[in-house]
Amino acid sequence: MKQTLLSLSNLSKQFDGKTVLDSLDLEIFDGEFITLLGPSGCGKTTLLRMMAGFEHPDEGTITLGGQDLTHTPPENRPLNTVFQNYALFPHMSVFDNVAYGLKMEKRPKDEIRERVEDALAMVQLEDFARRKPHQLSGGQQQRVAIARAVVKRPKMLLLDEPLSALDYKLRRTMQVELKRLQRELGITFVFVTHDQEEALSMSDRVVVLKDGHIQQLGTPREVYERPANLFTARFVGETNFFPGRVDSANGDDTITVDVFGLKRTFRKPDFAVSDGQALHVLLRPEDIRVLAPEEDDGVSGKVVERNYKGSTLDSVIHLEDGTEVLASEFFDEDDPTFDYRLGEPVKVSWVDGWEWLLPDEPAPAAEDDTVDA
């Protein structure tokens, strides 16, 4: 059984009358890599700052291993932060930056030197100890910030969009490196990002936030394949939303749904369905099959855009009723019909069972608490 390390309960926060967090509950397990994901203004940074102690909740409590931290100042919390713009002390060398936290603990000099050198070796910067932060590249500064935060052996590492200032390639390298560090150190990582790809590839669990509410809490796979609501489905990855209408509920845990005039049989969803009810049929671009126009199966449309992506071919298809469909297909050298020209008529289909159904929500997506643990 996983042990809860940090427990947030009933947290609320308002800034100038605007609600940033609204009675939010979250349990963070010992040793996990958990990501707070959401668009800007969703409350993810505020939440992280509350864990660090830079902000205090209007209501609610924060406990770490049973100990109440709600009003503990940041300097007395056994947590450390990696800041978005690194926040390295510009007047100190790399060594002094990393040693700062240990000096504040009044550790003996020998121990400080040893631990700082270990931390710098861990991020492969042992030769840069004498440099000043402004003499380092962005990626190197990032590593110093990480070394400075982990050298104190915190119970938890809080990372506030730490990779957002790096270019794409470096970001990928740092993602891998952060994962490796987390495995080696066994420290709980709380990672804030607005980049859903980053969240999916790094985390054990993802918390999708919007307007101070948790939209969904689950593994990357759950969040991607079984989004709890339309917001999560839209925010995490690309999705085709097809309008469906329940034709009939069958006895064998399946329902028949009318999609673009096609009668398709789907697994019965978690929510209650009644005949004639409108719902959304969600299909990821990679679930879509593009077929030749003479096939019996599928909905007719034509190709309006195609992007060669190396390993996949991404196309945009307009159906006859104007619906835009994104399709992403892996190359299949045995399929002679694979390549389409622009404007070419095709049929769009999918494999039943790969879809995900969500109830129709009044637009814009309702702000109900859909917590799915």
Add this chain to the structure above:
Amino acid sequence: MRSARQQPFRTAVLILVWGWLLFLVFTPNLLVVGASVMTRDPGTFISLPLNLDAYRQLLNPLYLEVFLHSLYMAAMTTLICLLIGYPFAWSLSKVARQHQVLLIFLLIVPFWTNSLVRTYALKLILATNGLLNSALMSLGLIEEPLQMLYTEGAVIIGLVYLLLPFMILPLYAVFDDLRDDLLRASHDLGAGRFSTFIHVIVPLTLPGVLAGVMLVLLPAMGLFFVPDILGGSRNLLVGNVIKNQFLDARNWPFGAAASIVLTLAMAFLMFAHRLSKRRIGEEGV
């Protein structure tokens, strides 16, 4: 690279700037250096032969005493400006942006009045039957007027009043640049308020402190009209000595030598300021 057509303009600007510096900065200073190594002459003010008598005269205990007293008053002024200006600039950087502009504006408004006039105004306040004494007496705090004018205190009050903005503005600039996340990082790493102040805030605002000291300490040794109006005969500044040598004693070499020493002191402070900025990775001034 600039195109050839822009070259004449560029050349003209450079000639103007260099010409200005050469004729209005370099040459006068060179003349002062020249005067300082010449001999006093009652008729032509200065004459040959060249010698270092003027500098030797500076070491005269009488002048040394004036210099030290002047340095003391200037240092007190600087210290008081720093003690007021540091928290002032810090709080200024914390208030909302639109209010900051207004507050800085209010700080600059007194500059529109001539500082001589403002010093006379201060004299009216500090005088024996001036504003301050009358106020204190009518409040019953004192029985008879205090002697405030023509004291060392009056000179320091005058200097602080005139020079405080020069301390606040550079300090405000460094506090404005001080990023909150550095303070957060310090707390996050286990430092309390005091440790953060000593290890992060002070070193990062040091260039502003030195710039402020530079802008206050040296003028505070030179603003001769402040002791003239507020200080009486015993509270002289180096500026008074220089002024007196040129205008009253007619000893140009000695006045020039005193100016040179003051200039060298300024150069030393600027060097220290540059060094402190380089430490935190900024370009020199």
